[in-house]
Amino acid sequence: MVDYAKQFSRISDSELNTDERNILSVAFKNVVGTRRAAWRVLSSIQKKENNKGNNENVNKVKTYKSSIEKELTDICQDILELLAESLIPACKTDEAKVFFYKMKADYFRYIAEYSSNDKKNQSA
Secondary structure (H helix, E strand, O other), X not given: OHHHHHHHHHHOOOOOOHHHHHHHHHHHHHHHHHHXXXXXXHHHHHHHHHHHOOHHHHHHHHHHHHHHXXXXXXXXXXXXXXXXXXXXXXXXXXXXXXXXXXXXXXXXXXXXXXXXXXXXXXXX
16 A cells, blocks of 8 residues: 555645545555554563563563564654655645645654654654
């Protein structure tokens, strides 16, 4: 779904209509939402295992979390590039600009949720 949404977003230099914007938003939100939920569950498991002193499980969770973080970063960077390169510049109405700038802020916030230090500050 995300690939299809990216394709139709890049086809035209004109502004996306409301339905097209919503399809794009929902497609990316669904892909990112499942990974964000998985990351939160893994963070909870990591804390519990850390409290138990089970370092083997903590290391396994950290490895899986870093995999999820990489996927999230790739997806978020993908939509942020699409927004910056084609979607925001094609906006002619204020409604579309607000929609896409809010979307841009959301994806930077998602990156900041799991990032630390400099990357977190940059995203925030």
